Amino acid sequence: DTEVTQTPKHLVMGMTNKKSLKCEQHMGHRAMYWYKQKAKKPPELMFVYSYEKLSINESVPSRFSPECPNSSLLNLHLHALQPEDSALYLCASSAGQGFGEAFFGQGTRLTVV
Amino acid sequence: GQQLNQSPQSMFIQEGEDVSMNCTSSSIFNTWLWYKQDPGEGPVLLIALYKAGELTSNGRLTAQFGITRKDSFLNISASIPSDVGIYFCAGQIQGGSEKLVFGKGTKLTVNP
Numbered sequence: 001d002t003e004v005t006q007t008p009k010h011l012v013m014g015m016t017n018k019k020s021l022k023c024e025q026h027m028g029h030r031a032m033y034w035y036k037q038k039a040k041k042p043p044e045l046m047f048v049y050s051y052e053k054l055s056i057n058e059s060v061p062s063r064f065s066p067e068c069p070n071s072s073l074l075n076l077h078l079h080a081l082q083p084e085d086s087a088l089y090l091c092a093s094s095a096g097q098g099f100g101e102a103f104f105g106q107g108t109r110l111t112v113v
Numbered sequence: 114g115q116q117l118n119q120s121p122q123s124m125f126i127q128e129g130e131d132v133s134m135n136c137t138s139s140s141i142f143n144t145w146l147w148y149k150q151d152p153g154e155g156p157v158l159l160i161a162l163y164k165a166g167e168l169t170s171n172g173r174l175t176a177q178f179g180i181t182r183k184d185s186f187l188n189i190s191a192s193i194p195s196d197v198g199i200y201f202c203a204g205q206i207q208g209g210s211e212k213l214v215f216g217k218g219t220k221l222t223v224n225p
Binding site for chain 2: 002004006031033041042043044045048050055056088090092094096100101102103104105106107109
């Protein structure tokens with residue numbers, strides 16, 4: 001099983017809303033990632049969690065707040081987003097140390113209105 | 114930030130033709146990964162490479178990890194319409210963390 005599950009698949013939110021994106025994997029992976037992807041562009045790294053600790057924050061605005069409740073779950077809390085934050089948000093996981101294959105979820109298509 | 118140069122940017126081919134795309138970098142990589150992404154979906158891992166010179170196949174796909182560890186190529190043989198999509202190379206830089214760097218992608222169109 002190489003499945004990474006993201007919910008919801010689509011999300012429309014207003015600029016004053018608070019919402020959360022969720023990601024789950026049951027591969028025993030210890031590294032989990034959030035990526036943002038705009039149309040016709042490659043995925044752009046936002047955050048990396050390694051062994052449930054935040055190891056990389058690519059200077060992401062504070063209106064995006066990641067959380068890793070346990071080794072299988074990863075959340076991305078959204079607050080006061082801007083229309084330019086509309087994008088496909090991708091979660092991925094990998095074995096961690098020494099890296100290895102990274103598996104992606106299907107993404108959440110976020111539209112900020 | 115670190116950059117991967119992926120080429121070509123797009124390809125238009127006839128069904129049955131072979132396809133080749135590649136990625137290069139000025140940095141040494143520990144790992145090369147090749148993904149395919151369909152519109153509105155997440156990238157799907159096609160092939161993973163871990164050793165310099167490694168040549169790995171997955172069905173009609175073949176990829177190689179360059180000897181210098183700064184490049185990789187992906188070949189698709191006998192293309193079919195469902196090969197349409199965007200192909201990304203990605204890699205982990207030597208001495209880096211779990212950060213995965215992506216190329217800009219190659220958009221493949223296959224005409225039946």
